[in-house]
Amino acid sequence: MSHHHKHSHHHSHGDLKGRNLLISIFLNIVITVSQIIGGIISGSLALLSDALHNFTDVLSLIISYIANKLSKKSASTNKTFGYKRAEIIAAFVNAASLIIVAILLIIEAIKRFQNPEEIESNLVIWLSFIAILANGFSVLLLKKDANSNMNMKSAYLHLLTDMMASVAVLAGGLIMKYYEVYWIDSVLTLVIAIYLIYMGWDLLKESTRVLMLFTPEEIEIKKIVAEVNAIDGIKNMHHVHIWQLNEDELHLEAHIDFEKDILLSEFDVKLLEIEKLLFEKYHINHSNIQPEFRKEDTKDIIVQD
Known part of the structure; x- marks a missing residue:
């Protein structure tokens, strides 16, 4: 049996990713606390929903x-793959949380729409403007890594x-300030929630496929x-069997019948040809x-182990 590894990815800038995440964490803690206080004072459900999303x-x-x-972390004898799937699990948890938060927001928006309340719009305007600046900066920090890493993509999507x-x-806030249309707060909350579900669903499906070892x-x-x-x-x-361990590693295992009882050195030559194709x-x-050579086993492409 031959086990071959060929790494196609470049060395990731892990320290830079970690630093960018820490900056984003700090900014979002500040935004969340500000919006919770502002939402309570102003009476804005949209601001509180934004604070919940920020949380x-x-x-x-x-x-x-x-x-x-x-x-x-390095692999060990009892963790032979190390923690390579940690980021996939994180992506799954984050995508699921996006959808759960969205459902809660929809419920609250419907309740508030039936009983709209007067809202302090000036506070809503200023706090949302600050949140746009802080989240916009965080989005720029994570955008590059989001293209190649499912975990970073989940964090990027949240932001x-x-x-x-x-x-x-x-x-x-501007509509409420100048037109006093307070039910717009509930409508916007509903729109935000639907958008969260839309953004989270694909990532949830993608991370689930990887965790379930789907091809x-x-x-x-x-064709292969x-x-x-x-x-x-x-x-x-x-x-x-073909499965994805994480963003960088795609694995295949298979049995191959040979027409002749070849030498091990001859098998190595064929193996290189197969590996190059794959x-x-x-x-x-x-x-x-x-x-294998004339081994009595099931010759189906997919075999239930």
Whole structure:
């Protein structure tokens, strides 16, 4: 059996990611405390909902920070993969929390819409404007890493949706100040909540697929098997498993029947050819191949273990 590792990713700037997360955590703690106090004083549900969302931002950023640190820990004999999945778990938790918060906001918005209350709009305007600036800065800090890391993407989405929510709250504050239309506060809260569900759902599905060891959607197993079977000397590729460990590692394990009882050195040559195909065409950088010759086992592509 051969176990091959080919790393395709560059060294991540973990310390920089950690620093950016800490800055964002501090900013969001300040925003959350300010908005809770301001929401209570002004009577604005939209401001309080934004504060609640900011509080989930703080929690999600702390989770992301811890996961980022854990993911760098070395593997050991009882943790052979180390903590490489910590960031995927963080992404799942953060996405789920976005959706839960959104559902709570929808319930409160409906209640408030039925009984709109007068709101101190000046406080709403100033606090939402400050939140836009702070969250906007945090979004810029995390944007680059969000493109390549699911954990950072979950933190980035929390901050981006909160910045958008603050923009909505600011618009609502201006409408209430100049037109005294107080039911707009509940409508904006509802819009914010729906937007949270929209942003969180894809990330929740993506992180769930990774945690459940599902084959990545872009991978066609039957196509891979057909291409490997076409290599000279190979009779059959079967018992295939393909899964994503994290953003950087895509794993494959399989059994391969050979037409002849070849030497181990000959197998190594074929193995290099298989590994090259898997990596260059499908970006599979960890392959575990079990060679066989006339072994009596199930030859199905997918076998229930």
